[in-house]
Amino acid sequence: MVSIKDVAKIAGVSIATVSRYLNSPDQVRENTRNKVEKAIKDTGYAPNTLARNFRRGKTHMIVVVVPSIGIPFFEAVMEGIWHVAEEQDYSILVRDTRYNTVDFDEFSKMIFSKEADGIILLSTLSPFTYDEQVLSGRKHPPIVLSCESVTSEMSQFPSVRIDNEAAAREATQYLISLGHKKIAFMKGRSDSTLTQGREQGYRRAMSDAKLPIEPDWLLEGQMSLEGARRSTRKLLHQSDRPTAVFCANDEMAMAAIHEIKTAGLKVPDDISIIGFDDIRFSEVMDPPLTTVAQPAEEIGERTMYRLCRAIEGKEIGQATETVPHKLVVRRSTAPPPG
Amino acid sequence: MVSIKDVAKIAGVSIATVSRYLNSPDQVRENTRNKVEKAIKDTGYAPNTLARNFRRGKTHMIVVVVPSIGIPFFEAVMEGIWHVAEEQDYSILVRDTRYNTVDFDEFSKMIFSKEADGIILLSTLSPFTYDEQVLSGRKHPPIVLSCESVTSEMSQFPSVRIDNEAAAREATQYLISLGHKKIAFMKGRSDSTLTQGREQGYRRAMSDAKLPIEPDWLLEGQMSLEGARRSTRKLLHQSDRPTAVFCANDEMAMAAIHEIKTAGLKVPDDISIIGFDDIRFSEVMDPPLTTVAQPAEEIGERTMYRLCRAIEGKEIGQATETVPHKLVVRRSTAPPPG
DNA sequence: TTGTACGCGTTATCAG
DNA sequence: CTGATAACGCGTACAA
16 A cells, blocks of 8 residues: 555655645645656555645544435435535445434544534434533534424534424315315324424414314325334225325325225315425326425525534534425315215 | 544553553453443543554545436345444445546545545446556556446456346337337436446347347436436437337336326227336336336345455455346337237 | 744553 | 564655
8 A cells, every 4th residue: 555655765765745735735835746646647646645634633424323324305315415415525425323322422434533524413312311511511523404303402513494383383274275174194103203393383373263173084004105004094994084185205205196096085185185395206107196295405405504614613503593485285175076 | 533542541451451441442451441331431532543553554445436326226226235234333335426427536535535434336437437556556546337337447346237138139029019119218318327238239139130220219318207208209209209208217107107198098909018126116107017127126236245245355256247137028018009 | 034942641571 | 461662654844
């Protein structure tokens, strides 16, 4: 393995000069510069990143923690994260928690031990446990929350998200305005704070409209195709079946539509479906899905941007940043039958 | 920042002992061990990963290069990669090329400069340029190809994939066996070797059956929803419209179905559609999609496994490893109308 | 403008 | 079983 020493020897200069050539070429005389350049070419030298990072004390790496990869909406957010990461010369490491609760200390340690310069928690599950003591007195390590309906325990961290509760309320209200009275809510895993916010919004809209919520109307969709199919089938067997289902994400909505059609019913004629996220598949579903759109890429960009500032130790303004959502009405919703 | 020195001082031992405690605790006497343990707890010490990697000369990082993230099939492959990466204690860095051609030297350099211990090229675009000279004499850096229909230039690298050509031929033959004669093929980007293999299979099946291929039947779907929708709309305007479309991936098939139905036609009654990959959404499409299934997770696992062996410098057996595909017949295919 | 020499935090070698 | 000490490759004061 060729190191800076070899280059120096071949170029007939000191390692300091080679180092300077690499990091501030303008401080090297043209003549010398050429010699070094040639030596680098000849040897095929590439600076050892490990040594360099070690010396500089920076990883140039940021970790994005997601409950699961392969969720179309998160990819869209990651797209945004990537944009600014690339621009700021950071690499992205994705950590999939497989829907498990995460431990703050684990991430704290990652920063501490220089595994990463910063961390983005993308819709991480609660309870997000951490040791108060670790934090007290010390500055928070650079951590930014994204797409999270912030729980009190984490409210101290900077965060970027939509107002999940308001968005869910609007979606439910839209259903109500269409004339629906029996509206089910398909949540993700019950321990996800993200879906908790959405559930709150749903409950709020229902109670505001003085509409009751039957226990049977709270469906566990697990945020997955499979889970949503199962619980939709159960729903269809109910005697007094809801006329609309509000799903906490589009993937579950897709599964719900499939099961409803498979059962010989029609969407939206028999049952209206509304989703959440506006993933790219929503538009080509049959029927095209009414859903709550989140500005995924923008969320990613803002999140990463704030993380960069946090890493640089600059102030990061208001702790939690709310971006706008939007109800996108397509054709999976209609007035209830009859 | 607390270092091993501080711990040593507090524990009243040498740094060597602390290091030993960390790396081979059984070589430390229990008494000493306890002292060190306590010192670590008290100081909150965490070994500096940067220094450790530097010293060991290992990154514990492997880079996965994909043309684009957010492709459901690749996620499934990544799932497999992750499994063994986790087990082998590697971190995964994802590099999105945005469908650009990649430069071998760039990756060669990544290994060389210790940015990563190994590289997985997941369906990377050709031409994959590299400098013959760089390689000659030297061992290949640890690189494994995955989901690639290997072009000659890269045949020297280990690789894991299905037989794209055979799979595509079977799919086309299935359509032919159903009675179709006018069969279109929707390819991805024309510079993707992956879709080239599939196109070959399609052509082969057609010519074997003595069926002509009209130039209009070669559709550019860009592997994307948008691209596929556009080219499907064009297809529907053709005077002598095909009765079946074989799409190089499921996402394009999904878009094609959507456009066909939007135009008032029926799948499979008017046009049969067949996809490729068997992503998780295929089953809930309307109609459920007939497609060529790839064992995505297995591909990922095998790929990563081979990379590990390559990194360890062990022999890696046959250069290219072919895993089985399977035609999954659902309901998007039927005999042609009339 | 260039070179010398030291230090970064670990691990590894070798003596004790 | 433990302790000195030498690397690892690079960046950077400081001296020339």
